[in-house]
Amino acid sequence: MEAAATAAAQGASAASKVNASTPTTGTGTPLMIVVTYLLYVQCALIVLLALPYHVPYRKELMQYIHNSPKLWQIRVVFVCINATLGVLLADTFLRLDRTTAQITALQSQHLSGINPGAAPAMDASSHVTSLSELFSSRFRGQRDFYVISFTLFTSTVLYQLHLLLIKLGRYRQERNELRTRLYPSKYPPQQSAAEVVKQRVAGATQAVIDAKDRAINTVAATAADAKNKVVDATSAASQSVSAATQGVSDSFHGKAAAAEGPVVDKTAPVVTPAVTVTPISVVETRKGYVVPAE
Known part of the structure; x- marks a missing residue:
């Protein structure tokens, strides 16, 4: 037990x-x-x-x-x-x-x-x-x-x-x-809950689309402004280079002109001086030579 x-x-x-x-x-x-x-x-x-x-x-x-x-x-x-x-x-x-x-x-x-x-x-x-x-x-x-x-x-x-x-x-x-x-004047007809939900969903969707469009437009405008700034800067640089090149060219031509003297205008008409021709008598010889007469 x-x-x-x-x-x-x-x-x-x-x-x-x-x-x-x-x-x-x-x-x-x-x-x-x-x-x-x-x-x-x-x-x-x-x-x-x-x-x-x-x-x-x-x-x-x-x-x-x-x-x-x-x-x-x-x-x-x-x-x-x-x-x-x-x-x-x-x-x-x-x-x-x-x-x-x-x-x-x-x-x-x-x-x-x-x-x-x-x-x-x-x-x-x-x-x-x-x-x-x-x-x-x-x-x-x-x-x-x-x-x-x-x-x-x-x-x-x-x-x-x-x-x-x-x-x-x-x-x-x-x-x-x-x-x-x-009481139609006191209580106007109301939309159903499904229609309200659909409208709110459509409004939210449209708001999202608008926000997306604004973002896309902002990005596009920013890109266009940046592109314009780059083009303007490139044009200004090109103009500066052209001006500098023209200055160097003018300076070089000026020095060359000073070294060669006055510049003759080749496009002006050439004036030929008048020449007086005196007649002479010619005597023919036997052999065919021409001898001027005294």
Whole structure:
């Protein structure tokens, strides 16, 4: 009896130590990381939609989603995600139940009187590693079970909140139409949320285009000014070089003219001096020579 009591005490102590040493934090599997981030996103959307304050563009966004032609595709994807989460929840529950049964079976081997006719109680220290792994597995299973359950709950709340906001938007639109029909002078017709969103998107797009055009025109004007400055500087340099060359040429020609004397104008008409011709008598000789007469 004393040995059985000692073994039971050792088993309880080992189980309590292993349970106390189970880590409370962990990275988890990649699939559970995705589910955790999905839970964060859904909680943020619920807070954003249910916040009792004026949130800019919240009504326009919901109306745009409601009037979007891809609304049914979004809902189908949402339902598929929730179905996947339901399958994961069932698998996690079965795994958690199986782990709990293994822990119970392992602990029952160290307690007397649980299984009549069984072998004497064993030392719990030989199964500390198995208990540690099982307790860790059960802890992870419980954590996954709670995360998936709360994710499904937030998905349901988000879907119902989305439907409620769409109904409120439809009722508000019908009220505005009736009020406009009854009191057209006091309540002029208003544009729908989709048209407002389209106009704002078009205005933002046009603003971006205008800013782009201004930037392009500024760059082009700056480049043209720089080009004009370069052309002006080149022209000024060319004129300076031409003036310097002309000065050197004039100086050289001046020195050459001074060395050669006065310059004769070759284009002026040449004046030939008058020559007086004196007639002489010619005597013909026998041999044909012409001899001037004295």
